[in-house]
Amino acid sequence: MRPARLTVVAAASVVAALTALTGCAEKNDAGGSGTIRVAASDSACEVSSKEFPAGKVQFEVENKGSKVTELYVLFPDGRIVTERENIGPGTKAAITAEIKGGDYEVVCKPGMQGDGIRQKVKATGQGAAEKRSPEADAAVAAYRKYVQEQADETLPKAQAFADAVKAGDLEAAKKAYAPSRIGWERTEPVAESFGDIDPKVDVREDGLEAGQDPAKDWTGWHRLEKALFQDGKIGDAEKKLADTLIADLTDWQKKVGQAEITPTSMANGAKELLDEVATGKVTGEEERYSHTDLVDFKANVEGAQKSYELLKPVATKNDAELVKQLDTQFAALNTLLDKYRADKTGYEFTAYDKVGETERKELSDGVNALAEPLSKLAAAVAK
DSSP: OOTTOOOHHHHHSOOOOOSOOOSOOBOOSSSSSEEEEEEEOSSOEEESOSEEESEEEEEEEEEOSSSOEEEEEEOTTSOEEEEEEEEOTTOEEEEEEEEOSEEEEEEEOGGGOSSOEEEEEEEESOOSGGGOOHHHHHHHHHHHHHHHHHHHHHHHHHHHHHHHHHTTOHHHHHHHHHHHHHHHHHTGGGGGGGTTHHHHHHOOGGGSOTTOOHHHHOOSHHHHHIIIIIIOOOOHHHHHHHHHHHHHHHHHHHHGGGOOOOHHHHHHHHHHHHHHIIIIITTTOTTTTTOOHHHHHHHHHHHHHHHHHHHHHHHHHHOHHHHHHHHHHHHHHHHHHHTTBSSSSSOOBOOGGGSOHHHHHHHHHHHHHHHHHHTTHHHHHHO
């Protein structure tokens, strides 16, 4: 999980609008409804139109501030329609999303912390979801099935982990920890479609919102990871947290069928997941106590690749050269990861604290080489 993500609670909070909404939506070249320009700074989030036609919309973001920023488009209940993180000062980014008619919030998050600066916007009409190609509809249906399968397979593995924790069996719990996370990590391209499940099960201590107390508000895998691998103990609190984890994952399993999944959210989610790998897994921050980062890393790549493979028939029609690049870079990154596997098919990987700086740089370069063409996938499927 990326640190300090927007949660449902944060999304529901009201932040005073700092700037007026002016201008109008422009027609774009990809057959979408329009292009919305967003000027982000350290103190403002200026949106070129507060009302635009529903459909395939491109958000063009320019960071005019001095801090790295993020852009979110949120449903009224706080779920994320689309996002783009790590937009550096003086840089631009483009995000293509499928937007239904209704009310939304555009959020700029300077410094990638806090609730962000918010602007209310409205998409008019019904949009073009009903005009999707049969290939795009098939991709969404197949991906939802994949996510459901991963959720169904995760519950028994998570239950085995929870049972070991509740039995006070430290070594068994350590062994079950990484396998219990694989299905979740594979589905992270759409993790934020499930409301507050993500921060409940996958937040790190430094990802808690301001004012949250780690002793009371920190739940999920990483809270237990710290107890097992750093503190080396299992107490009553950890046993209760094991039950909470199962309850939250069961909730996730039930929500898969209700999640908003579109071809562009699949593509954008895959790109954001690679960004998370670059900022969390490659650095060793994600699994800082267990050092099982490469297990997460591999599962993340598998999840991003599944999204891409399902969208490939659409992307091939619209941008065959991009597909060639993605095929090459996915293969290269998987080959690189295989260097650290104990066998060709299992999930026994080298502990990440045993991976040197040179090797970490090689992994980082591989992720970045894939992330660049992957950032173009959403635009390709939206043509």
